[in-house]
Amino acid sequence: MEIYQHIFEYTPDTLFVIDQGGRVILANAQAETLFGYDRSELINQPVEMLIPARFSALHIDHRARYITQAHSRSMGGAAELFALRKDGSEFPVDIMLSPMLLHGDQLVLCVVRDITERKAAQDALARQTTELRQLHAELELLANHDGLTGLYNWRAFYEYAEQMLKTAHRRQENATLLMIDLDHFKQINDRFGHAEGDRxxxxxxxxxKAAARENDIVARHGGEEFVVAALGLSEAESLMAAERLRAAVAAIENMKTRITTSVGIATLTPQTQKYETRRILAELLDKADQALYAAKHNGRNQVCHFNRLTDLAQPATS
Structure with missing residues (x-):
């Protein structure tokens, strides 16, 4: 028996033996060190003296249920556990409970481990993970969005437009591209400066972005050009959508000069045969571009569909 007493007394873990009433009947040397109490202050005292007051009632309930359904188990896996020192300071702990039967009495061996350093490391890791996720999200945003306007950039547009074309092919729906160019944008920069041009x-x-449909893909094509990709629009509907966007821009207020746009449209009707998405997208962009320059050549501030071109005029200068 002496060797077991020696093991109990000098094990590096904090050990308590608790009776059915929740009183401490044994405590080892490490318990004194960890909690700051003399052993005489712990014996025959309720174990709840070692638990922060806000957890005391819950602990009493758990302890009562454990006595009736005793089995070895750890505590702290599903919720954070805290212990209370004599000086009132709290610290995080892991707890292992094991039932004991001694001279017919049901007792509980309680092993307490201070996990302050481990929790601090876990918290630091969690903070670093959160920061890395935030940084990744910011980098992804920068990689996919135009820094000035916040719209998708050309690289992201190409990726999402290809996905849209695949969806259109699968659903046998139309796919539409609108190429939008600001009229006389160079004159805005020359007259009012690049800061106004950026504005x-x-x-x-x-x-x-506000005037387009929720599922439309809106991107900055580069310079003063924008592009919108849309699913399910007929030729007539695409002309109406383009006119809505043109009118919305023309209605912008509080600028130093009126803003107008020219819009070129190209529509892909459902294809029964398989096709190379990247090639089809390039062809659509080319057709929309041709329609755009026809709109500019015919006086600007208007929309033009590729299917309605009668004369591919030479493009006018911006």
């Missing part, structure tokens, strides 16, 4: 681009981008 115009931002206002146009915000307007296009």
């Amino acid at each position: 115009v681009l931002q206002a146009v981008a915000s307007t296009l």
